[in-house]
Amino acid sequence: MTSGITSYTVTPILENFNLYKSYTFNEIVAFSARYQKKYGCNINYQCFKPGSHYGYSNTNYIIAAMIVQKGFDGHEFSHVMKEKILNPFHQKYSADIYYAMNYNNEMLTNMIHGYTSKLLADMYNPLQHQDSIFAHEDVTTMSLYYANAAGGMTGSTGALTTVIRAMFSDDFFNTSSLLRTTGLVRMDNANKVSSKNINTQCFQKNSDGCYGMGVTVYYLKNYGQVWTYGGSINGYQTTYYWFKNRNITLAISYNVPINAPSGSGIPKLISDASLQVYDAVSEYLNSK
Secondary structure (H helix, E strand, O other): OOOOOOOOOOHHHHOOOOOOOOOOHHHHHHHHHHHHHHHOOOHHHOOOOOOOOOOOOOHHHHHHHHHHHHHOOOOOHHHHHHHHHHHHHHHHHOOOEEOOOOOOHHHHHHOOOOEEEHHHHHHHOOOOOOOOOOOEEEOOOOOOOOOHHHOOOEEOHHHHHHHHHHHHOOOOOOHHHHHHHOOEEEOOOOOEEOOOOHHHHHOOOOOOOEEEOOEEEEEEOOOEEEEEEEEEEOOEEEEEEEEOOOOEEEEEEEEOOOOOOHHHOHHHHHHHHHHHHHHHHHHHHHHO
């Protein structure tokens, strides 16, 4: 992403959200706009001259959803998602992915519960106060309105692997083809990547990889091309990997505090575990 628009999910902004409350697109974008106007640009929060850097900003997805609504005669983005993507996807693959801002009883019954520390829960829910920073709070019923078009979707890891395989095989989505032609930028210098130089720009040992359309791509020694992404929300984190060389897809979900510190060691643990699963699957395929 090279827009230079401050992400509303950086901690100084997200602290002003009540995660049990509903927010409109305009309200979400306004959080970023007010912060940027008051404190100026901060490259650590993805604010910079457009095109000069790469920086992941969830605000971009909210703005994109607003544009989609205008393109579909003002229909709610959730309606467009269901009618154009989720319902047809379910009909073809019998895989359930929900774009729902609040969970219904059926969803809650089938969900693994999400937890976060009470200290963080207090930070994002000013209406409550907890005494112990060592205890944990069940945040399964938190609203997804603050995430919305920037990741407010629910489903099983099995459904997610179905989505990923459909994306990269171009069987339902044209993601793979679009990424190879116009959709990628280098994460180290924000340069656009064309179909002619994708291998030299994105899949070399000295490259940080590329990003586009919600996908990170890079080269990993002994594993080849890796197509991946992940995100955290309401006590959960989900990460997927597609290893192109063997056409192996992995999806992992686990509990994690909202905005968990990068030094927590959790991302590396999940990455290492994923590679071990890949090795086991590859060994199994080789034995057949």
